[in-house]
Amino acid sequence: MKLIQKLFDGIKPNFQKGAKWEKFHTLYEGHRTIVFAPDLVTKSKGAQIKDATDLKRVMITVVIAMIPALLFGILNIGHQHFIATGETGTFLDKAIFGAMSVLPILIVSYAVGLATEFTFCVIRNHPISEGYLVTGMLIALVMPPYIPLWQVALATIFAVVIGKEVFGGTGMNILNVAMTARAFLYFAYPAQISGDLVWTSLADKPAVDGFSGATALAVAYNSSIDGTPVVDALSKHNAAMGADYSFMSMFMGWIPGSIGETSTLMALIGAVILVATGVASWKIIVGGFGGAYAMGLVMNAFAGNGLDVNQFMAMPAHYHLVMGGLAFGVVFMATDPVSAAQTELGKWIYGILIGVFTVIIRVTNPAYPEGIMLAVLFMNVVAPLIDHYVVKANKKRRLQRATV
Amino acid sequence: MSIIVKLKKGFDLNLAGKAPLELLQVASSSTFALKPADFPGIQRPKVLVNEGDTVKAGTPLLLDKAMDQVLYASPVSGEVVEIKRGEKRKLLEIKILADKKITHEKGTPIDLSQNRESIVAQLAASGTWPHIIQRPYGIVANPTDVPKAIFISAFDTHPLAAEVNFLLQGEERYFQAGIDALAKLTTGKVHLNVDGSKAVPELFSSIKQVQLNQFSGPHPAGNVGVQIHHLDPINKGEIAWTVSPFGVAQIGKYVIEGIYDASKMVALTGSELNQRGYVKTYTGAQVTPFLKDNTQAAHIRVISGNVLTGENVGAEGYLGFYHSQLTVIPEGEYEEFLGWLKPSASKLSFHKAIGMFSFLNRGEFKVDTNTHGEERPFVVSGVFEKVLPMDILPTYLFKAIITEDFDEMEELGLYEVIEEDVALCEFVDPSKNELQQLVRQGIELLMYS
Numbered sequence: 001m002k003l004i005q006k007l008f009d010g011i012k013p014n015f016q017k018g019a020k021w022e023k024f025h026t027l028y029e030g031h032r033t034i035v036f037a038p039d040l041v042t043k044s045k046g047a048q049i050k051d052a053t054d055l056k057r058v059m060i061t062v063v064i065a066m067i068p069a070l071l072f073g074i075l076n077i078g079h080q081h082f083i084a085t086g087e088t089g090t091f092l093d094k095a096i097f098g099a100m101s102v103l104p105i106l107i108v109s110y111a112v113g114l115a116t117e118f119t120f121c122v123i124r125n126h127p128i129s130e131g132y133l134v135t136g137m138l139i140a141l142v143m144p145p146y147i148p149l150w151q152v153a154l155a156t157i158f159a160v161v162i163g164k165e166v167f168g169g170t171g172m173n174i175l176n177v178a179m180t181a182r183a184f185l186y187f188a189y190p191a192q193i194s195g196d197l198v199w200t201s202l203a204d205k206p207a208v209d210g211f212s213g214a215t216a217l218a219v220a221y222n223s224s225i226d227g228t229p230v231v232d233a234l235s236k237h238n239a240a241m242g243a244d245y246s247f248m249s250m251f252m253g254w255i256p257g258s259i260g261e262t263s264t265l266m267a268l269i270g271a272v273i274l275v276a277t278g279v280a281s282w283k284i285i286v287g288g289f290g291g292a293y294a295m296g297l298v299m300n301a302f303a304g305n306g307l308d309v310n311q312f313m314a315m316p317a318h319y320h321l322v323m324g325g326l327a328f329g330v331v332f333m334a335t336d337p338v339s340a341a342q343t344e345l346g347k348w349i350y351g352i353l354i355g356v357f358t359v360i361i362r363v364t365n366p367a368y369p370e371g372i373m374l375a376v377l378f379m380n381v382v383a384p385l386i387d388h389y390v391v392k393a394n395k396k397r398r399l400q401r402a403t404v
Numbered sequence: 405m406s407i408i409v410k411l412k413k414g415f416d417l418n419l420a421g422k423a424p425l426e427l428l429q430v431a432s433s434s435t436f437a438l439k440p441a442d443f444p445g446i447q448r449p450k451v452l453v454n455e456g457d458t459v460k461a462g463t464p465l466l467l468d469k470a471m472d473q474v475l476y477a478s479p480v481s482g483e484v485v486e487i488k489r490g491e492k493r494k495l496l497e498i499k500i501l502a503d504k505k506i507t508h509e510k511g512t513p514i515d516l517s518q519n520r521e522s523i524v525a526q527l528a529a530s531g532t533w534p535h536i537i538q539r540p541y542g543i544v545a546n547p548t549d550v551p552k553a554i555f556i557s558a559f560d561t562h563p564l565a566a567e568v569n570f571l572l573q574g575e576e577r578y579f580q581a582g583i584d585a586l587a588k589l590t591t592g593k594v595h596l597n598v599d600g601s602k603a604v605p606e607l608f609s610s611i612k613q614v615q616l617n618q619f620s621g622p623h624p625a626g627n628v629g630v631q632i633h634h635l636d637p638i639n640k641g642e643i644a645w646t647v648s649p650f651g652v653a654q655i656g657k658y659v660i661e662g663i664y665d666a667s668k669m670v671a672l673t674g675s676e677l678n679q680r681g682y683v684k685t686y687t688g689a690q691v692t693p694f695l696k697d698n699t700q701a702a703h704i705r706v707i708s709g710n711v712l713t714g715e716n717v718g719a720e721g722y723l724g725f726y727h728s729q730l731t732v733i734p735e736g737e738y739e740e741f742l743g744w745l746k747p748s749a750s751k752l753s754f755h756k757a758i759g760m761f762s763f764l765n766r767g768e769f770k771v772d773t774n775t776h777g778e779e780r781p782f783v784v785s786g787v788f789e790k791v792l793p794m795d796i797l798p799t800y801l802f803k804a805i806i807t808e809d810f811d812e813m814e815e816l817g818l819y820e821v822i823e824e825d826v827a828l829c830e831f832v833d834p835s836k837n838e839l840q841q842l843v844r845q846g847i848e849l850l851m852y853s
Binding site (some may be wrong): 001004005029033034035036037038039040041042043044045046047048049050051052053054055056057058060061066127129130131168169170171172273276277278279281337338340342343344347391394395397399400401 | 430635639707711712714731736738740741742743744745748751752753754758760762773775776777778785786789797800813815816817819823827830831834835836838840841
């Protein structure tokens with residue numbers, strides 16, 4: 001400990017006022033405070049003691065909550081590879097294959113994102129904020145396993161600069177930064193992030209006969225065209241390879257998809273960590289799942305009355321909760337406190353509408369098979385408006401009090 | 405009709421260093437000080453004495469030219485040894501070297517059957533008036549105003565706070581006289597708010613001319629601002645007054661005896677004091693004698709008041725006018741290896757983020773002045789709301805002050821809070837912002853615009 005402290009003390013003069021690297025003092029402070037919690041004390045007036053929790057601890061809590069999803073994602077990518085190629089692989093083979101696909105994406109996301117962040121901190125002379133700890137992980141987890149690394153880098157830079165820094169940095173952004181990265185790729189390079197071919201790493205091997213790389217949402221959507229009920233289509237999918245889309249396999253997450261989003265179970269484990277530690281709002285999470293389920297029921301009701309436009313509307317509502325990225329998005333993306341609604345009532349409305357819009361986009365929109373990304377981004381934009389009305393109601397209560 | 409309010413939001417800080425209810429025999433302080441900074445509303449202070457003058461307890465030392473009926477009096481008799489000024493000749497302290505035996509300026513007891521104006525005029529000049537605080541703004545009340553009600557919180561939920569009943573021992577008669585005088589000053593009620601979680605002490609249950617309300621719940625249930633919010637909230641244009649229980653007794657003593665008696669009990673608290681308890685002294689006492697041969701660590705912080713709202717006065721400093729508590733805790737000038745990540749159940753935290761197990765620890769916490777992190781923009785939402793038991797949206801209020809949006813500040817409830825009400829918000833904030841100072845800035849914007 002003393003040694004590291006001395007090491008820091010040794011290079012400190014270079015970053016002091018007037019020294020040659022003065023401009024980079026924020027980087028020095030940033031790194032020192034990661035190794036050592038700073039020796040700052042409270043001011044002479046006001047609170048003389050402070051809570052032992054800081055933003056670093058809050059952020060690392062979110063990162064830890066995502067680790068089950070990350071580990072499962074690594075394993076599942078290997079698993080999907082061996083299904084698609086028809087080979088057999090042990091647990092270790094799958095884990096190694098998955099790690100080889102995922103780690104480069106994770107490293108690029110962190111390296112490029114932090115470099116961008118540091119650049120802005122130095123230019124603006126801001127302290128380095130912890131927000132990117134979470135964002136870096138999120139960006140990696142919502143990428144398809146086969147994504148070119150330069151696209152990850154480009155999307156990261158776009159998201160950090162346009163999604164966050166132009167608004168003033170951490171705490172000031174309007175949109176969820178990781179969702180911004182994904183949306184950027186979705187619209188700029190759709191070939192690498194949509195369709196049937198990008199969700200499974202074949203690693204240049206031929207796919208086994210009859211294999212289809214379509215995601216569950218794509219299967220559900222396509223079933224509308226040929227008129228088979230969605231649940232049948234899902235259960236027939238890749239059934240020859242023993243990899244059908246049953247409710248259980250979708251809940252567990254043994255299906256193709258973006259790296260971290262396939263497993264509803266892992267997202268729920270993350271949700272338990274986030275809610276138990278009080279870091280994420282349980283209102284948003286419950287609202288998100290509840291909204292999606294309720295909207296699924298509404299769709300079912302339409303379908304039952306002959307008002308259905310496609311088979312997707314008749315799919316049992318609980319299937320929506322385990323398909324696609326809904327669970328991951330609701331638990332990790334929607335709960336980002338900066339871009340979410342910030343009033344308590346607002347959080348309910350915000351969460352419920354995310355669920356509702358996700359299902360509407362999934363079922364009725366022919367262009368976008370997954371709705372959670374656009375639903376979260378849309379609700380990020382709308383969140384301040386929701387809060388505005390909640391705050392206005394609070395002000396109104398205060399005004400009415402005066403007259404009675 | 406009394407009102408019972410049960411509050412849920414808030415947070416009790418269970419700190420090490422509580423003062424047992426016993427009187428300590430400590431050498432008395434020899435110097436005392438009046439500090440204009442203790443009265444946030446003072447605009448143009450004018451010193452009425454010179455260095456070298458002899459004064460009695462109750463001799464006016466200071467007035468505010470913006471409100472010159474109110475006199476700020478000397479707590480003790482003795483010699484004015486120093487009038488300390490800081491940058492730009494800002495008045496910091498008027499120091500009095502106390503006589504061995506305190507003599508009092510003789511005023512006339514107040515006949516409460518007189519009309520309101522003459523009672524007000526006598527109280528304003530008595531030296532006891534600064535105990536009457538105006539809400540909104542938390543400043544010394546203006547004698548020309550008539551408040552809609554007067555509120556007294558008869559218990560203190562701040563960490564390690566002095567036991568109010570103990571402070572008022574033997575002052576029952578004066579307390580009632582103080583209430584009688586205050587009842588003359590308002591057109592509304594005098595609210596006496598007691599701790600609803602305990603049996604009401606005899607002292608308060610027998611008091612007449614008040615509405616006795618009960619409040620229970622974690623801190624800040626004892627904050628008078630929180631109580632006002634639930635009893636009779638302050639709207640734009642309205643004025644209420646608040647008085648501390650000690651202030652009420654002091655006013656009562658002037659009413660009965662015609663003297664400004666600044667003698668008070670002070671609780672000596674905090675983990676770094678060897679001997680804790682209560683001492684008898686006067687308002688504005690120098691803290692040095694209380695610390696002599698009585699502290700543990702070398703590097704300590706000496707706080708006049710409590711750890712949430714107090715002020716670092718240093719080992720040579722003076723107690724604040726409104727403070728009946730001295731807290732001594734260790735300074736926290738240390739770096740901690742991976743301090744933001746290390747699991748701990750002994751570090752006090754409102755949060756339950758990874759590794760913070762203090763919520764499982766029912767014992768006492770020893771705290772120091774380390775900030776446990778650097779200042780950051782607001783990121784986490786919904787935390788302040790959990791420790792402020794009012795129908796106020798603190799995050800939006802703070803943002804309105806930062807952006808200096810006057811309409812928003814008014815509409816979001818800045819008339820209802822002062823520093824102490826947001827002190828818990830400041831404590832729990834993981835982004836470590838200085839919210840009490842921010843609220844005072846906002847109040848000053850509203851006051852002087």
